[in-house]
Amino acid sequence: MPVNETLANYGDWLYGAAALVYVFAMVLYTTEQAFTRKAKRSEQAEAKVLVGAGAPAEVADTPKIGRLEEQPGRGRADRAGRMAVALTVLGALLHLTSIVLRGVATGRAPWGNMYEYGAATMFVAVVTWLVLVRKFDVRRLGAFVLTPVVILMFLGGTALYTAAAPVQPALQSYWLVIHVAAAILSSGLFLVPGVVSVLYLVRVKHDANPAKFARLGPRLPVADALDRLAYRTTIFAFPIYTFGIICGAIWAEAAWGRFWGWDPKETVAFVAWVVYAGYLHSRATAGWRGTRAAVINSVAFGMVVFNLFFINLVIAGLHSYAK
């Protein structure tokens, strides 16, 4: 099937536009962050309810976490934050359109090379973030999440850019659609807890010694909230990741003659999976909750990124055609 160059060009153009809009959103998130003096009161109220007995009235109207409540004195910060979210939504819409255009232009699932894979993964990460912002009061952390997104999008659009084209025979399979979609979905989801776990470590360091991260520390949500956010998102993504690896094995059985062969890509996916299993275990192990768990979670996401870049670009394996 011939490629529709015009549509593909529009797609690339929108990709750049989306990245640019994310950069503007980052600036606004940073503005909100800068105007936030310390953890918001609603969070401290919630922390109290968690530990102590509350009067009935307080139990009943505990602020819903994440409801954006007007708070006096935070007007400017709040306005910046709302605009940042609005821009993020706009960026995500441009981003989605760009992915769809790629798909229409090539007449296949738009994740057949690293440029497309990265684009789709970053889109999932942004959408994950937008969903979490509605549920948790973490909006002002947006810049931290968008920073890796923008960097990876920049790399994808320059060093890894691939012109729209059909994929080779080994990739023409509905397993491409399923396996890679699961990989994209889980990697995009993992990005957020990866970032949040690092912030958790910062916050814990600061709590133990206020002189450390004196500027950033107090502006982060309380450690508990960060931990919870990271855990919840990870347990959502982990089964999808597991499913994705299994689909990969099924596809490998059909395409390469064996379901598992310790190809570098498979190996690192396995390693990342085991480290994530370690993260889940650490939360059930005395002495391993908290800081250690957060370190493990960050390492696990590091493995996912390592698998995407280092293994695809540096190491020669069967997966190398994914370039």
Place this chain on the structure above:
Amino acid sequence: MSETTTRPRRFLAFARNTWRGLTSMRTALILLFLLALAAMPGALLPQRSLNLPRALDYIDSHGWWGRFLDRLQFFDVYASVWFSAIYLLLFISLVGCLLPRTVEYAKAIKAQPVLTPRNLTRLPHSGEAESDATPDEVVAGARRHLKGWRVLEREEEDGVRTVSAERGYLREAGNLVFHFAMLGLIVALAVGKMLNYEGQVIVVADGSEFCNSGTLGYDSFKPGLRVDGTDLAPFCVRVNGFDASYLPNGQAEQFTAQVDYQAGTDLDDDHWQPYRLQVNDPLRIVGDRVYLLGHGYAPTFTVTFPDGQRRTQTIQWRTVDALTLLSEGATKFDPPGVTDSEERRKRQIAVTGLFAPTALIEDKVLTSSHPQLTDPAVAVDVMRGDLGIDSGRGQSIFEIDQSLVDSGRLTRVARENLKPGGAITLDDGTKVTFDGVQQWVSLQVSHDPTQLWVLVSAVLMVLGLGVSLTIKRRRVWVRATPAGDGRTVVRVGGLARTDQAGYGEEFNRLAALLLDPRRDS
């Protein structure tokens, strides 16, 4: 106490401590990280099993360091002693932690929710309110709001009523399913390692056949630990033709081999079934799978000897450039009817050189500009003399033995570029003709009887994991204490049995309902 009684006891204590240590969660965690760490070198260093030449090259070019790593099995990571040891310890640890957990779970399913603690405010989550409902109404309301929970009512003195409720029992079931399925997967993998085999063979796509009758039929064969190659599943495959389509830039679009196959009774009555063998679409017969792995060209040459006898051969040449399918090889001929081996070794002929499917000739140098067969040509050297075929030493079918050339026993007698139909006549009247070209396909035959069990285990793992991670284990208690004049003090308390993260909001929502018994959800 005498020595004889304490020693066994000490040994028992040691064994028990070792077992406890090995099956503890902390050990499992550490073993998991060791497994992850041990798997990494396999991704970073070339592995023998995946790419033997690269592994050997790496060892060679790194001197003592390469040899040292090799001694430590860093080029066979997944078969190494240390990797297997971690794997085995994890397996034991897994069994050791699953057995008691299963017993405990079996007990827990039947257990009643635990008694309401005396002081609910000491729990991680709690709340209190006064209501004008009676304790009975409070209990009835709790029952209504705790649908799907396992609920137990009790009466305490002074008309106090309590409700204990618990839910999320399935979580542990899901978790056990996940871990047991993982155990099953590990066992299935190990059995598979014993019984599997994998063989590769090149078949020219001109109606040639391949039969899975023994390991000798293969160009390379990798048996499992318990496979000696004597009873392979019997079937035959005949390759009738091969098609490849390409984009203008030479990128391949689709490969298809037209094959016929026979297995079972078809073998006896020589009946063939057709199949279109494609990448991603193996032929599955009698427990084996046949894959189309690669393809290339096999030029046909005819040698007409001075006495008029002719020999024609179509031998696969190997691809040197994957993008343009420029190929190289050596097609070797024995002079017919020469019985004296001394004489024969002076007159053997090899046609070696390059083949291009779409020829591009510049300054008489042949290259290929496209993988499609549009304008084939060969650039060949004709060698005459001793090919070394009779020497007993194995030699590559793609090359001539260079040492024989160096020692002058094999000499070049012609060099020419030929198109199909073109011929070279040698000084003794021998004529070498380039007749045309066939395609070859490389097939892989794989056998792994436990594959399905691996798949079943894997699917159960995902399902168990899904259940275990979505279902939450929660406890909640309600105590209704009469406060006189028809009013009741309602106290609620809650405890998250797993993942403390986030019972807060959920509890608050539930508590609001329980504290206000007249409300409908």
